Amino acid sequence: xNWRRIALISVPFLWLLGLFLVPFFIVLKISLSDxxxxxxxxxxxxxxxxxxxxxxxxxxxxxxxxxxFLADDDLYWKSYLSSVQIAFVSTFMCLxxxxxxAYGMANAPTEWQPTLMLLVIxxxxxxxxxxxxxxxxxxxxxxxxxxxxxxxxxxNEPLMILNTNWAVYIGIVYTYCPFMILPIxxxxxxxxxSLLEAAEDLGCSRTEAFWRITIPLSKAGIIAGCFLxxxxxxxxxxxxxxxxxSGTLMIGKVLFEEFFxxxxxxxxxxxAVILLLILIIPIVMYQRNEQKMMEADT
Amino acid sequence: xxxxxFAPWNDPAAKPLIQFxxxxxxxxxxxxxxxxxxxxxxxxxxxxxxxxxxxxTTMMRMLAxxxxxxxxxxxxxxxxxxxxxxxxxxxNMMFQSYALFPHLTVYDNIAFGLKRSAMPxxxxxxxxxxxxxxxxxxxxANRKPEQISGGQRQRVALARALAKxxxxxxxxxxxxxxxxxxxxxxxxxxxxxQEKTGTTFVIVTHDQEEAMTVASRxxxxxxxxxxxxxxxxxxxxxxNSAYVADFIGDVNIIEGNATKDGDRVSIAWAEGQxxxxxxxxxxxxxxxxxxxxxxxxIAISSDKPADRRNAVQxxxxxxxxxxxxxxxxxxxxxxxxIKAQAANQRRRDSLxxxxxxxxxxSWSDTAGVVLEGSGQV
Amino acid sequence: MRRxxxxxxxxxxxxxxxxxxxxxIVIIYSFNESRLVTxxxxxxxxxxxxxxxxxxxxxxxLVTFQVGLISSLIATILxxxxxxxxxxxxxxxxxxxxxxxxxxxxxxxxxxxxxxxLLLFISIGLDRGMTTIVLAHATFSMCYVSVVVSxxxxxxxxxxxxxxxxxxCTPFDAFRSVTLPIIAPAVISGxxxxxxxxxxxxxxxxxxxxxxxxxxxxxxxSSVRLGVSPExxxxxxxxxxxxxxxTVAASLTTKRAALRRKREQQMAEQxx
Numbered sequence: 042x043n044w045r046r047i048a049l050i051s052v053p054f055l056w057l058l059g060l061f062l063v064p065f066f067i068v069l070k071i072s073l074s075d076x077x078x079x080x081x082x083x084x085x086x087x088x089x090x091x092x093x094x095x096x097x098x099x100x101x102x103x104x105x106x107x108x109x110f111l112a113d114d115d116l117y118w119k120s121y122l123s124s125v126q127i128a129f130v131s132t133f134m135c136l137x138x139x140x141x142x143a144y145g146m147a148n149a150p151t152e153w154q155p156t157l158m159l160l161v162i163x164x165x166x167x168x169x170x171x172x173x174x175x176x177x178x179x180x181x182x183x184x185x186x187x188x189x190x191x192x193x194x195x196x197n198e199p200l201m202i203l204n205t206n207w208a209v210y211i212g213i214v215y216t217y218c219p220f221m222i223l224p225i226x227x228x229x230x231x232x233x234x235s236l237l238e239a240a241e242d243l244g245c246s247r248t249e250a251f252w253r254i255t256i257p258l259s260k261a262g263i264i265a266g267c268f269l270x271x272x273x274x275x276x277x278x279x280x281x282x283x284x285x286x287s288g289t290l291m292i293g294k295v296l297f298e299e300f301f302x303x304x305x306x307x308x309x310x311x312x313a314v315i316l317l318l319i320l321i322i323p324i325v326m327y328q329r330n331e332q333k334m335m336e337a338d339t
Numbered sequence: 340x341x342x343x344x345f346a347p348w349n350d351p352a353a354k355p356l357i358q359f360x361x362x363x364x365x366x367x368x369x370x371x372x373x374x375x376x377x378x379x380x381x382x383x384x385x386x387x388x389x390x391x392x393x394x395x396t397t398m399m400r401m402l403a404x405x406x407x408x409x410x411x412x413x414x415x416x417x418x419x420x421x422x423x424x425x426x427x428x429x430x431n432m433m434f435q436s437y438a439l440f441p442h443l444t445v446y447d448n449i450a451f452g453l454k455r456s457a458m459p460x461x462x463x464x465x466x467x468x469x470x471x472x473x474x475x476x477x478x479x480a481n482r483k484p485e486q487i488s489g490g491q492r493q494r495v496a497l498a499r500a501l502a503k504x505x506x507x508x509x510x511x512x513x514x515x516x517x518x519x520x521x522x523x524x525x526x527x528x529x530x531x532x533q534e535k536t537g538t539t540f541v542i543v544t545h546d547q548e549e550a551m552t553v554a555s556r557x558x559x560x561x562x563x564x565x566x567x568x569x570x571x572x573x574x575x576x577x578x579n580s581a582y583v584a585d586f587i588g589d590v591n592i593i594e595g596n597a598t599k600d601g602d603r604v605s606i607a608w609a610e611g612q613x614x615x616x617x618x619x620x621x622x623x624x625x626x627x628x629x630x631x632x633x634x635x636x637i638a639i640s641s642d643k644p645a646d647r648r649n650a651v652q653x654x655x656x657x658x659x660x661x662x663x664x665x666x667x668x669x670x671x672x673x674x675x676x677i678k679a680q681a682a683n684q685r686r687r688d689s690l691x692x693x694x695x696x697x698x699x700x701s702w703s704d705t706a707g708v709v710l711e712g713s714g715q716v
Numbered sequence: 717m718r719r720x721x722x723x724x725x726x727x728x729x730x731x732x733x734x735x736x737x738x739x740x741i742v743i744i745y746s747f748n749e750s751r752l753v754t755x756x757x758x759x760x761x762x763x764x765x766x767x768x769x770x771x772x773x774x775x776x777x778l779v780t781f782q783v784g785l786i787s788s789l790i791a792t793i794l795x796x797x798x799x800x801x802x803x804x805x806x807x808x809x810x811x812x813x814x815x816x817x818x819x820x821x822x823x824x825x826x827x828x829x830x831x832x833x834l835l836l837f838i839s840i841g842l843d844r845g846m847t848t849i850v851l852a853h854a855t856f857s858m859c860y861v862s863v864v865v866s867x868x869x870x871x872x873x874x875x876x877x878x879x880x881x882x883x884x885c886t887p888f889d890a891f892r893s894v895t896l897p898i899i900a901p902a903v904i905s906g907x908x909x910x911x912x913x914x915x916x917x918x919x920x921x922x923x924x925x926x927x928x929x930x931x932x933x934x935x936x937x938s939s940v941r942l943g944v945s946p947e948x949x950x951x952x953x954x955x956x957x958x959x960x961x962x963t964v965a966a967s968l969t970t971k972r973a974a975l976r977r978k979r980e981q982q983m984a985e986q987x988x
Contacts, residue, residue: 045887045888046805049797049800049801049805050801050805050808050814052794052797053794053795053797053798053801053814053858053862054801054810054814054817056794056855056858057798057814057817057818057855057858057859058817060833060836060851060852060855061817061820061821061855062813062817063836064832064833064835064836065832067832067835067836067839068828068831068832068835071835138731138734139731141723141724141727141731142727142728142731142732144724144727145723145724145725145727145728145731146728148721148724149724149728155967155971157728159963159964159967160732160735160736161735162963163959163960163963164735164736164739166912166959166962166963167739167955167956167959168915168916168933168952168955168959169916169918170916170918170933170936170937170940171739171742171936171952171955171956172738172739174742174936174940174944174948174952175738175739175741175742175952176738177940177943177944178738178741178742178745178754178944179737179738179741181754181944183754184754185741185754188754215734215735215738218731218734218735219735222731268823272823272825273823273825275825276825276826276827276828277825278826278827278919279918279919279937282941283937283940283941293825293826293827296827296828296831297827297919297922300831300923301922306835309831310831310835313827313828313831313832316825316827316828317828320823320825324820324823327823328819403878403882404881404882405878405881424881425878425881425882426881426882426883426884426885426886427884430882431882431883432878432879432882434875434878434879435875436873436875438873438875438876438878438879439876439879440876440879440880440894440897440898441876441898442897442898451880451883452882452883452884455883455884455885455889456884482984483980485977485980485981485984486980486981486983486984487984488984491984499879499883500882503883503884
């Protein structure tokens, strides 16, 4: 091993170690500390001057008080539950809307494909914040949707959509849809058309061929898309705080408020630790699925 | 033919250019090359032939420097090359995929190695142009690799590897991407270029016809070991094992028990059939042997030939019509099938034999090879 | 198989309508004379004028672009190195940890990344400001660059690099003169992705930005919380316009290059 190789490996390695991994241990440590009226607002802090014994003192003062607090106060576990529920429902809605779009794209004439692809990618490059913002004007009580519904006479007074969980569902589906469409499209486009012809040749109806051939063979894409929506939606902050109401409980929003409004860093850290623990299972499942897809490709 | 005169491997005084000395290469548990020793001489066109996974590519990559032997040494010009990195070896390689640099023109691809050598700048241009002329692609000098055809890309790859005038040129399945017709033409061109430049070529191939056509010597490999190293004629006419006989061309392998009979052996191979008389190339004892004979060495006739001791009768089971010749599958009374080939000197509608015809197969005493042991490949 | 059935046509039309109508409405209302965002008061470009006189927005935009350029540059260099280590680095101590650290930030909730980086900066005594935003953005976007670049590295023929070594290149020379030109398109798209992510980020910047270094998304967020405003409509329209022009131009260029390549290949086949 020469020095060039060592340098090549260690630069990105140390960068990620210092700016990604170490911060997590700091979060973990602070989640075990107590809130204090000080700067920084928690205790104990590490006294480097005292060396090894300083570290031992520090460890001795850490406890699971914040986690006990999270368990006692039903705000937190209700937020976790409600986050999981919102993420789950919106992932399912995303799939219901995203799959037909991906299917339509994959079956569109070949010369249309690049344009359709561009149309899906364009929102992805457009500012997330602006896309969420664009829904506000649409969903508000004086917004387009209510005006339209009243105009056609379906309703007499405006519906309350903005500032409810409905708006959060719509927001997540709207902003994360490309994440569902792209992986499904990627598996559908690779699907060999002669497989469907073979199925029909062997006596399947077209619908049957869809359920027995297309769906199983696009399973990896569907799974990837679901995780790509579910994982970030679970920790979402912007959508619940802009579109949701005061009754909307999502853990990303709780963490943000705990940190900035209440300045309770230890509790915020404990919230983050739990959120991470909840996410570990879907993240690991997602990476397994990715690996399987990669192996299938080679 | 010049091949008859050029045989440094028979000359004890000749110094080999490359020597593998007990080279073993392992990848984890898998032994790709197993305690292998071989000498390759200057100006040879040496072919490594074998099925995929036999270790031939690993040998080539060790010569190029992309792999290091697990044990043993490789000498180039008498010097151990294992500590030398690939970029410092006077060995160049033509890759199976050609590995042309897609962002550089044909000209720059060929000049690439020269620019990294000690050659003065002003000589590079002349050398590149020589190379373009050598492989006849002057017209495409300013094209990018994707703007030329597969056959032209193959030439660029060859020119690029030859440009630095390496002591040794390695060719990894150089013609496998070409279609059959072009491949055959290119084989002769390769031989021509090898002769013109006087470079030592080592070619890796799984195509036995290709190896037979181009090489001065062929090394047949299997499971990381050399099975036989010899000239193409010897490999074909005197295979040292049933494996080699079967790998190169079509063959009949008949097992039996041998009894010495002067400098011949007589082989009892089936009950109720006359013994086969064979001529072993080296003295062998009595016991189990395999008699190996090529289909084209077996004559087929409707009457028993009077002048040959080896003659058996059977009936025609199948005929494979190949145009210039036909292969007859003849079933013996004991159920064994022997293949015999005959040139089609007449039009097909007047072929002498047809299905179910009783025929005689015959061959001379020296037509086949007698090998010790059973013929299981 | 490739034919447009009525079902596919309907799902495509409805799907793209869903994706685009909200943004189109924002664009239309940015040209609305009236301050009321629900009533059409005639065509006007006055909100664009007001936007460009809003010092706070302009300052935030400047900070955002500076952060974006610097952080995306760092992310591109580190991310390309990371991709190379991941794909070509062979075995080394901590390889699994390394690939985990490359992939984890992609799925990490932004609130956690932001919180953890802020706590790090505070514990090492680094003042919050542009530097901290740059460090934070470079860290998470380098992972995106790595993923984009490594997928290109995986797909290209390894023997091209070996050929360079065989022809006398040192490993570094081979990377510079062969590998880098070949993966350049992926490096550029990685850089664009890093730039977009940085310009777009709200959550992480909210944690690590100091009072003196407000970025555009932070500014937009705080004013959007108060409701819809025509200035934000105008700003959105400008940003959507930039992205649209950029993406369409990029796809046209690649399409044209692909067409040219195809034509040249056909010519080559005919010539031989």
